[in-house]
Amino acid sequence: MMSRRDPVKRLNVALLLVAFVLSLFAGRLVQLQGIESKGYAQAAVAQRLNQGPVPAIRGPITFAQGQPLAMTVDAKLIFADPVMVPADQRTRIAAALGPMFHLDQSSIVNKLKPRSANDQYVELAHNVEPDRARMITAMDFKGIGTKPEYHRVYPGGDLASNVAGFVRDDGDGGAGLESSMNTMLKGKSGYQKVELSETGQRIPMGEDEQNKPTPGKGIRLTLDRDIQWKAQDAIAKQVKATGAQSGSVIVMDPRNGQVVAMATAPGFDPSTYYKAKPADLGDRVVQDTFEPGSTSKVVTAAAAMEAGGVTPSTPFTVPDQLKRYDRTFHDSETHPPERLTFGGVLAKSSNIGTIKASETVTPAQLYQYMRAFGYGEKTGISLPGESAGLLKPVSQWWGTDRYSIAFGQSVSVTALQTASVYATIANGGVRVAPNVIAGTTDDKGTLTPAAKPATRRVIKQSTASELTRMLEGVTTKDGTAPNAQISGYRVAGKTGTAQKVNPKTGLYTGGGYTSTFVGFAPADRPQLVVEVVLQKPQKGYYGGEVSAPVFKDVMSFALQSRRIPPTGSKSPKIRIYADHR
Incomplete structure (x- = not known):
């Protein structure tokens, strides 16, 4: 039996215990630094790694x-x-x-609390x-x-x-x-x-x-910065001056369908878009639809001239009201019966004369021309939210629909669709799809041009020429838009003053107006189309009064900016009254 007083033996036992503990540490070090070193090193890097x-x-x-x-x-x-x-x-x-970045401080504190070790x-x-x-x-x-x-x-x-x-x-x-x-x-x-x-x-x-x-x-x-600025400035001022709900201006080149300017008011600043009203963040030119009113009469005119045998000099006896079935249609103003040429019907924007001309074609033919001009389909421009408007198929036309559709009611369009109609006429009857993208650029600025827009012939060139002469009559003193005249230039165009349906009653009474003027110049060699649309103006509402002056302002600037000179030719005389020579 070992004596407790034997110091050598006690020392040996202690040394054995220490050696045993040290061997455990050594084994662990071998495991960590040798066998498992790679795994631990990877774990350490992963802990420091930020991706x-x-x-x-x-x-x-x-x-x-x-x-x-x-x-x-x-x-x-x-x-x-x-x-x-x-x-x-x-x-x-x-x-x-928080104060530096206008952030909620409690939200920051919450984000700084880790949800897990990997957060x-x-x-x-x-x-x-x-x-x-x-x-x-x-x-x-x-x-x-x-x-x-x-x-x-x-x-x-x-x-x-x-x-x-x-x-x-x-x-x-x-x-x-x-x-x-x-x-x-x-x-x-x-x-x-x-x-x-x-x-x-x-x-x-x-x-x-x-x-x-x-x-x-x-x-x-394709937007021209200077013309875009002018269009935007002009429509913003007119929206304010007339108390309108909103307004838009489109400038197009009818030869290639390029949109030169596309302005709306009210607008917004993209840097602070969150401060704007949701209704102002879109593009009204392609998203908002409305009944075109009299600007749509050129489509009816084209159908009547090509399929109904009507000519600019065809006479019509035009009273100020006309009953068809159970509905009585009216002109915008009361007047005694007039003998107007078809050119006079368009110049004076007579609803009754347009209805009579429309009766020379079938509903199916009228529908066919409206579709050919682009009604009821998206233009295909690259902007989001574009509407196709509304053009019901002929099978859904009831009672008097054919008559109201003929002068621009019971059908809805976008501003871009209307501008495209007049661009088609200005381009000799060939429709070029509206486009706003000229091409794409790489990171070095090299331009790759966009594909050419789709084209299709809608009406004969001779019909487009006759319509243009008739539209020049609109801007004369006998027409509805003498305010659209531009000194030295021949201007063709059309007014539109369409009643809006009151959403509360479903009737036109009390719904306000859509006031439009759309035209092109020089009329005998068209290079630019300008359309102006005002929604619900409160101070005046006739298109010739509130929209035509904006057309004149923007078109005059655009012609000068693009250095487009007058052609020097004289406008042909347009016979308004059938009995006058």
């Missing part, structure tokens, strides 16, 4: 001459690693960032100016970092905003071409993996893996 998307540069949108409408600039994204943010610093960080990335603020981002970095908050991204800016403010649209905070387009062409403009994001220290700083010589983003393509528009 995030690298956004692509969004392609620009430019005017026809290359000036920027929408462009992308450098910005910073403020992000946090909730796992790294000390719990006692959350309130302090929120108090600093290492949360975005706090987008589109931060680089200088402001440097201020955040200087605050040296643990777990708060910045990384590059891009910010969309619109140098012209609200100029052509209804066409361009806007980009939401999530980086996707929310309206206009930014929305409909989002995938192409946005490009394809890449990603980057970097090692960060526990303070959130990048580790030199650490792992760095990148997948470069693919830049988005740009869009070159």
Whole structure:
């Protein structure tokens, strides 16, 4: 039996115990540094590794001459690693960032609380100016970092905003071409993996893996910046002057269907789109529908002339009212019976004369011409939310529909559809599909032209020429729009003053008016079409009074801007009254 007083034996036992413990440590070290070292090293790197998307540069949108409408600039994204943010610093960080970026502080605090050990990335603020981002970095908050991204800016403010649209905070387009062409403009994001220290700083010589983003393509528009500005300024002023609910102006080149200007009022600033009314964020030119009224009479005229044997000099006896079945139709003003030529019917915009001319064709023929001019179908322009309007098939025309449709009621159109009708006449009867995109550009600015727009012949060239002469009569002192005359130029066009249906009663009484003028110049060599539409003007409502002056203003500017001279020819005399020579 070992003696408790034997120190050598006790020392040997102690040494054996120490050796045993040391062998356990040594074995563990061998396991960690040898057998399992690779796995632990990978786990350590993974813990330090930060992976995030690298956004692509969004392609620009430019005017026809290359000036920027929408462009992308450098910005910073403020992000946090909730796992790294000390719990006692959350309130302090929120108090600093909240006022700076107009963010709710309680929301920031909530984002800084980790949901799990892997909750290492949360975005706090987008589109931060680089200088402001440097201020955040200087605050040296643990777990708060910045990384590059891009910010969309619109140098012209609200100029052509209804066409361009806007980009939401999530980086996707929310309206206009930014929305409909989002995938192409946005490009394809890449990603980057970097090692960060526990303070959130990048580790030199650490792992760095990148997948470069693919830049988005740009869009070159057909819009002329100066003419767009003039159209937008003119319609905004007239909406205010007349107390109208809204208004729009379209300028088109009838030869190629290119939209030179497309303006609406009220508009919005894409940089602060969230402050605008929802109704102002779209493009009324392609989205809003209305009964065209008298501007649609040219379609009836084309049908009557080509299928009904009517000519500009065909006489009609025109009273101020006419009964068909159980409905009595009226002209806009009372008058004794008149003997008008068909040219006079169009010049004076007589509903009754138009009805009589329409009776020379069948409902099916009238419908066929309306479809050929583009009623009841989308134009195919690249803007989102385009409406096809409403043109019921002939099988659904009841009772007196054929008569009201003949002068522009019981059918609805968009402003762009109406502009296209007159562009077709101006182009000798050939319809060219309206288009607003001239082509696309790559990241080096190289332009790839867009495909040529679709074309189709709608009416004979001779019919288009006769209609043009008749439309010139509208702008004479005997017509409804002498206010559309432009000194030195021959102008052809048509007024429209259409009653709007009162949504409360379903009747035309009390619904207000759609006031329109659409025309082209020079009439004998058309190069530009301008349409002006005002919805519910309160101070005057006849198209010749409130819309024609805007047409004159915009068309005069556009002709001068494009250096289009007068042709020097004289307008032919239009016989208005059948008994006058």
